[in-house]
Amino acid sequence: MKWLNYFLNFNIPFYIYKLNINDSIIFSKNINTNQPMIILYGIVYIIKNFDNNKKTTIAILGAENILYINSMKDDNCYYRIIAINKSFLISFQWKNLININRNLNHLIFKELIRIYIKTNTKYEMMNIIMSHKYVKNRVIQLLLLYALDFGNINKKDIKIPHYISQYTIGKISGTTRTTANRILRNLNYTKFIKYSTDKKISINIHYFYIAKMKNI
Structure with a gap:
């Protein structure tokens, strides 16, 4: 240090x-x-x-x-x-x-x-x-920023190396845990993200580049 x-x-x-x-x-x-x-x-x-x-x-x-x-x-x-x-x-x-x-x-x-x-x-x-009007876009950009700053990148995905709770994601993005949970479930369903067995989030690298190009 x-x-x-x-x-x-x-x-x-x-x-x-x-x-x-x-x-x-x-x-x-x-x-x-x-x-x-x-x-x-x-x-x-x-x-x-x-x-x-x-x-x-x-x-x-x-x-x-x-x-x-x-x-x-x-x-x-x-x-x-x-x-x-x-x-x-x-x-x-x-x-x-x-x-x-x-x-x-x-x-x-x-x-x-x-x-x-x-x-x-x-x-x-x-x-x-935080300037995004829609909460879903705030959550997506939050995950992208967080993964880029603190994640491990490989050819398939970007893995966040530690657990981050739905409550924390909701609090940071300015919404409730319930809304954050619903958005994360939808992102998991569309394969934008996936969860490991210990509930750590990975972002699909293909969808990551799509989101960046769309500037979500």
Whole structure:
């Protein structure tokens, strides 16, 4: 874990959060934090909760992505970071990077810029997914994005290597578990996806390319 080694080797104070499946960290508008977090391992998604009870997913993030809640906070919402699988996040303070060796400082900030750009792409992709009017298209694009980011690709299919529940798929795509279950059953019936014996999802590579060409 590169970032953990950076902080240990150069005595940069840090704190590690461990999240099990469905564990969450909540950042309310009343909490003032200036501590970015880098995902060391695992996958999380971020829900933006508005005061009027409206919710929207703004990103799915994995290892080598960075979270900086202060840059997103406003007075009308709070954020919830939820783990899809076991995840480890490391937090630190900007001020502690200023006091380290100049050459190292340059190296770390160069790496931070790289992962910030990588992370920003994840926010943009989720914005495209959530802009779809129809829930089915949101679910399909969610599966495509998730499989591309975290799946194993071969000639026949793209396999998501861990279980992701219908409840989680529904929550991320902005619908109920019942609706997500109905859509997934239909995708399974049409052979767009299939389930393994341990309920892990694979996407048929042929239908994957069709969906991409149609820009679903």
